[in-house]
Amino acid sequence: MNIIKASSPNFDARTLEISLLILHYTGMENGEVALSRMTDADAKVSAHYMVETDGRVFQLVDENKRAWHAGVSEWAGETNINSNSIGIEIVNGGHNVPLPNGDLPSYPDVQINAVIALSKDIMTRHSIGPFSVLGHSDIAPARKIDPGEHFPWAGLAAAGIGHWPQHITDDTRIVFERGDRDRGVSAVQSGLAHIGYGARVSGVMDEETVKIIEAVQRRYRPTRIDGVVDMQTMDIVKGLVEVKTSSFI
Ligand SMILES: [Zn+2]
Structure with missing residues (x-):
């Protein structure tokens, strides 16, 4: 080169x-x-x-x-x-x-x-x-x-650089959005932290979490970047957690 x-x-x-x-x-x-x-x-x-x-x-x-x-x-x-x-x-x-x-x-x-x-x-x-x-x-x-x-x-x-989610759902129904407070939000936040993102587990869809969700979407679902945890975004996060857990890459 x-x-x-x-x-x-x-x-x-x-x-x-x-x-x-x-x-x-x-x-x-x-x-x-x-x-x-x-x-x-x-x-x-x-x-x-x-x-x-x-x-x-x-x-x-x-x-x-x-x-x-x-x-x-x-x-x-x-x-x-x-x-x-x-x-x-x-x-x-x-x-x-x-x-x-x-x-x-x-x-x-x-x-x-x-x-x-x-x-x-x-x-x-x-x-x-x-x-x-x-x-x-x-x-x-x-x-x-x-x-x-x-x-x-x-x-x-x-080409072997980075990961790309496969077989994700088309379902874009909303699960969590800005301001929501739920135990499920904590689960999403721990998933994000497990992947590597600088997420804190607060149980609230705070501004910090919205920005991280946008970053996930910008990279793995570039067609829609809205900071909302919909079914498809959830699927992407879950998939990333699985890949991260099942390998040392
Ligand atoms: Zn830069």
Whole structure:
């Protein structure tokens, strides 16, 4: 794999073993602007890699160093995600730079193929399982929505990166929505925490839980992101819990 060096001063020392791969979109006008920001010492942001829309891969930070891409985030009880992850920024304007008609800009195949090749290489070298490949929105659901509902997670899962729910129900009847208080909400929250999400078991569909449900939907059911626990969302959460329980991936 041809990798272009573009050194960033924005890194420090890792204090944890690498166990996660985090995918982002840049959310800026183009790759050039994103690269200049991530290599600017004043910006204090970076990632290990950036993948351009034409498939070119830039390396900004050595994998053994701690790049600054995650911000305030949490997964499986760990909050120092910069220290235990590798971050890939994928050039895409996302929600910040939509197309003139309002649609989200699609990720070209050549770019996604490069993301797949790079991710597989990283996963192999660091023994990162498919369940440990996450979106920024998974680790910071209250703040972040990248790489977005237009990111082809299903295609990545078909290539062995990430998980994609199979055989889920079409039933979208509402089970729990914002403000509901129920023992069942606690069960959903513990399920989310078991998957790895930074969910607290409060028994209430509070704002934090709604945001996590949105993150689950953004990734696993991109056609409808409403923060409501309907039958289908419930099915997706249950499926994720089962996969997580039945394997060590
Ligand atoms: Zn991000």
